[in-house]
Amino acid sequence: MTAKARPKVIMAKLGLDGHSNGLRIVSKWLQDAGFTVVYLGLYNTAEGIIKAAREEDARIIGCSFLEGAHLYYVRRLAALARKYKMEDIRLVVGGTIPPGDVARLKKLGVCEVFTPGTPRSTIIAGLKALS
Amino acid sequence: MPEPGKNYDAYLAGERPPDFMTLSGIELKEFYTAADARRADGPPGEYPFTRGIHREMYRRRFWTRRQQSGFGTPGESNRRMKFLLGQGQTGLNCNPDVVTHLGLDPDFPLAEGDIGLAGTSLSTLEDMEQLFEGIPLDRVSTTIIEQPPASAVMTAMYLLTARRRGIPEDRLIGTIMNDALNQLVGPTIEAVARFFPVEAAVRVGLDVMEYCVRRMPRWNILNINAYNMRETGISAVQEAAFALSLGADYIQRLLARGLGIDDFAGRMAFFCAMDIDFLEEIAKLRAMRRIWARMLKERFGARDPRSGWFRAAIQTSALRLTAQQPLNNIVRATIQTLAAVLAGAQSIHTTSYDEGYALPTEESHKLSIRLQQIIAYESNVTKTADPLGGAYAIEWLTDRLEGEIEALMKKIEDNGGFIACYLQGWVEKQVNEARYEYGRRIESGQQVVVGVNAFREEGEEVKLNLFRQSGGMQAKRKRYIRDYRKNRDGEKAARALGGLYKQAAAPEKPNVFVPIMEAVAAGATTGEIVDTLRKAENFTIRL
Known part of the structure; x- marks a missing residue:
């Protein structure tokens, strides 16, 4: 398969929030659907994720949040992506996000927000459309 | 599986469970009879207590209503705990934030985004005093949700808070959770081992238990x-x-x-x-x-x-x-x-x-x-x-x-x-x-x-009045801890931490609870105390 056929996705959690059920399950789904998953797991900084995305030449960064730090970290990710002129990178967020924050995240440049209960097919179709 | 709009078809087909398994995968029979229930257990309150640990169970006393709470600053959490007690909650269940769980202070580089989000930020003895301000520690039973080594610091803070109010430790009622493996998100090494070595955490947990067994007879x-x-x-x-x-x-x-x-x-x-x-x-x-x-x-x-x-x-x-x-x-x-x-059950938190x-x-x-x-x-x-x-x-x-x-x-x-x-x-x-x-x-x-x-409503708009953290809380906590360190007697804290280090680094691994308590009393913070233990274990946090 060509690199384009196996789009590369960074999967990570930021900060100290250790809730990784969603990140694990979705990473597996993406892998099974033909994505190349770079699983960074827990306790990442925004800087670390951006560095990995550049080194890996990833197309998509997928971040999962449960405890409520989503706006704080997405602001940082978006600012760093701008700083390094990563115009092609696509930010995707999953997790426990209050309804009112979905629009806020999109305004910050997030392409897709997948809240709990989103079907696997919706996530895969959404990411395929971005890659 | 029935879908919206297809409910008539589901009825005609016979609407029923998709299978007959329990969540654990045990297949249930059509029905059960006396022949399936062979075992004769004694009455409630008698060995092996299958039917309950007390003979009278809730006839004598209901389970404790113990809703977990904790967010933002200790003062904010104190108000919520008092609110809950006012509504008829019968025990407290206080949850420190993940920064505290991991034995860090709010100014740790990776902490800022998580301060106070899913628990209350507890770094100092005065934080604990504020959290329990106006709450009678000898009359309300409190569970403190904390893993070791931070559980040692939280127990010490709680005990010292009581002591300052004239309540001796043998009258404290409650529980320190103190489980080294599962506090964060269940037993994943990925979550637990990055901030403290697991075996040392188990050992510090045992130190706390040992102290409590000997000195706090009403404490779990x-x-x-x-x-x-x-x-x-x-x-x-x-x-x-x-x-x-x-x-x-x-x-x-x-x-x-x-x-x-x-x-x-x-x-x-x-x-x-x-x-x-x-x-x-x-x-x-x-x-x-x-x-x-x-x-x-x-x-x-x-x-x-x-x-x-x-x-x-x-x-x-x-x-x-x-x-x-x-x-x-x-x-x-x-x-x-x-x-x-x-x-x-003995106590219940209803999510x-x-x-x-x-x-x-x-x-x-x-x-x-x-x-x-x-x-x-x-x-x-x-x-x-x-x-x-x-x-x-x-x-x-x-x-x-x-x-x-x-x-x-x-x-x-x-x-x-x-x-x-x-x-x-x-x-x-x-x-x-x-x-x-x-x-x-x-x-x-x-x-x-x-x-x-099933029965999903496409395009559903959820309208909920959701909890919001107070503005600037995280920056406030970060400022607080920096000011706190500036204003305290730094030498006294450093001396106590030095004493803790000596004890923690000793090859025979003596109990560290008392020196942790002395460090708390001398003004050391959660992060400083756990850092001292990390140093004694030759452990560095790798991010």
């Missing part, structure tokens, strides 16, 4: 956190076997310190989940009580009947909360809370319906208390102990679960016990498999979740 030394394990998606059988095996590990380690089994066994307790599988969850607690009592008596030679009491703090499963149609969660919580009551989105608001927190009060006062299920005892299906399931739990415990035991299995990565493998299976079951529709994979 350990609450094995089966709930957080379960919330990864493992089964009732795995939850029970993991927790009970871990209990055996702790017992062996405490015995190795020269404590007598009857001195501490009655002070150990469990924190279990109530998932949505009503019958199985009830049978699970009954089976756990039976296994624990037998293990304490036959394997560990306990003589005091209290040593065999399997005491359970229950939280209704948050894994089952849906973001879709959130009011449905109230119905789920009612089923789960009723299951906990029929199973004979709030809005927690699929955020921490509970005052309003949803109050509803959880009301839900418990309605079961307690109106439903009359509390007026006889173990009302389901003798029900054929319940007794059959209890026996069946007991068998499966014991088989898995044997496997864990043969591999060196739970802590060894955890360190070898076996537990993590089980957890990850369970997570994938959980996702697969919902995705395939094998596990029907109303509002999610």
